Amino acid sequence: MSNFLQLFHPFPLKVISGRGIYLTLEDGKEYVDLFSGLGVNLLGYNHPDILDALSETFPMHLSALLEHPLKEEVASDLTRITGFDKVFFSNSGTESVEGAIKFMWKWLERRGSNKKKVIAFRGSFHGRTLGSMTVTDILLHQRFPTLDLNTVFLPFGDKEAFTEEIEKGCDFVILEPIQGASGVIIAEQKFYETVSILHREFGFGLIADEIQSGLGRTGEFLASTLFGLDPDIVTLAKGLGGGLPLGAILLKEKIANSIKPGDHGTTTGGNYLSLRLSKVLIKNIEELLEHVKNLDTLLKDILIPNLLTNPKIREVRQRGLFIAIELKKDKSDEVKEILFEKGYLVNSIMKKTIRLLPPLIITIEELKSAIEELNEVIEGF
Numbered sequence: 001m002s003n004f005l006q007l008f009h010p011f012p013l014k015v016i017s018g019r020g021i022y023l024t025l026e027d028g029k030e031y032v033d034l035f036s037g038l039g040v041n042l043l044g045y046n047h048p049d050i051l052d053a054l055s056e057t058f059p060m061h062l063s064a065l066l067e068h069p070l071k072e073e074v075a076s077d078l079t080r081i082t083g084f085d086k087v088f089f090s091n092s093g094t095e096s097v098e099g100a101i102k103f104m105w106k107w108l109e110r111r112g113s114n115k116k117k118v119i120a121f122r123g124s125f126h127g128r129t130l131g132s133m134t135v136t137d138i139l140l141h142q143r144f145p146t147l148d149l150n151t152v153f154l155p156f157g158d159k160e161a162f163t164e165e166i167e168k169g170c171d172f173v174i175l176e177p178i179q180g181a182s183g184v185i186i187a188e189q190k191f192y193e194t195v196s197i198l199h200r201e202f203g204f205g206l207i208a209d210e211i212q213s214g215l216g217r218t219g220e221f222l223a224s225t226l227f228g229l230d231p232d233i234v235t236l237a238k239g240l241g242g243g244l245p246l247g248a249i250l251l252k253e254k255i256a257n258s259i260k261p262g263d264h265g266t267t268t269g270g271n272y273l274s275l276r277l278s279k280v281l282i283k284n285i286e287e288l289l290e291h292v293k294n295l296d297t298l299l300k301d302i303l304i305p306n307l308l309t310n311p312k313i314r315e316v317r318q319r320g321l322f323i324a325i326e327l328k329k330d331k332s333d334e335v336k337e338i339l340f341e342k343g344y345l346v347n348s349i350m351k352k353t354i355r356l357l358p359p360l361i362i363t364i365e366e367l368k369s370a371i372e373e374l375n376e377v378i379e380g381f
């Protein structure tokens with residue numbers, strides 16, 4: 001009997017070691033990891049720069065009451081790259097979203113415009129704690145208690161419904177620029193333009209949850225840039241700590257100015273060791289953006305058109321290395337199992353969809369042969 005409370009459905013073999021995009025499992029075989037620890041291992045496994053950073057650590061943790069240069073260094077890297085003004089660190093994605101809602105609340109309170117009306121989207125996923133769940137459509141059926149907010153869930157990408165709801169009044173909007181957990185759902189450009197225009201015109205707060213879409217996954221550091229969105233707050237996490245728990249909340253000055261010491265806090269968020277890895281990770285991501293853009297072109301020009309000739313595939317949704325292959329039938333679990341036998345780890349969601357979140361270091365050749373293998377396996381169903 002296991003003492004660990006298992007809440008997921010893991011692959012059947014235990015991990016022995018990892019190297020680059022490969023994991024060796026207990027059968028001694030090397031597997032290609034095409035979902036990089038659910039989007040966390042952006043530099044793959046045992047990246048030399050991450051190993052170096054780990055070997056030079058001095059404290060594992062310094063409390064929030066002590067200053068050290070890394071907080072400022074990582075915050076200034078993030079603001080330099082994204083154009084935001086301030087950064088607050090957290091431990092995880094859901095905690096970044098909780099903090100973002102609290103910061104938004106303080107700003108609204110200061111403006112005197114807090115009517116408790118929030119717009120979120122159908123298919124959204126923002127985390128598993130109670131505040132994040134208040135704006136998470138795909139977990140509402142669990143019926144846990146949520147925050148006392150009037151959250152309206154609109155169809156993602158429906159600009160008419162969005163305009164209508166904004167005209168009725170809204171305090172803030174939270175969206176994933178690309179919805180990850182629902183299967184890489186990308187709206188039409190017109191929708192993002194409408195959000196941006198109304199954001200400027202009506203002045204509601206805008207939170208972009210980039211926990212899955214950010215950090216170079218789409219070929220831009222933030223996916224918001226790709227669509228011309230100008231959010232007031234961005235949430236980050238997943239790979240930000242180079243494999244260690246780390247989240248961040250990026251804030252525009254107008255929001256940061258509404259927050260004072262005591263309004264929010266954390267014990268281990270922005271811990272020394274995570275920040276040390278984060279510094280290395282951010283530097284590597286900046287260097288990899290061009291590579292991801294090249295892979296994006298390869299996917300768009302060659303690999304996806306090939307997939308679309310497969311009669312078993314309904315649709316492929318993709319930006320950079322954020323990829324979903326939707327099948328015509330509910331066969332994604334079976335496809336995942338066959339691919340596993342062939343040495344590939346993929347993520348199956350919503351019964352019909354294979355989601356790929358490959359490490360950003362995957363090479364052209366590795367991506368090409370993985371997609372070709374996947375195509376062949378799907379064809380067999």
Ligand SMILES: Cc1ncc(COP(=O)(O)O)c(C=O)c1O
Pocket residue numbers: 092093094095097125126127128176180181209210211212213237238
């Ligand atoms: C868009 C988005 N928001 C929030 C979260 C929650 O992050 P965490 O699991 O680190 O709490 C996730 C996790 O998958 C996510 O994809």
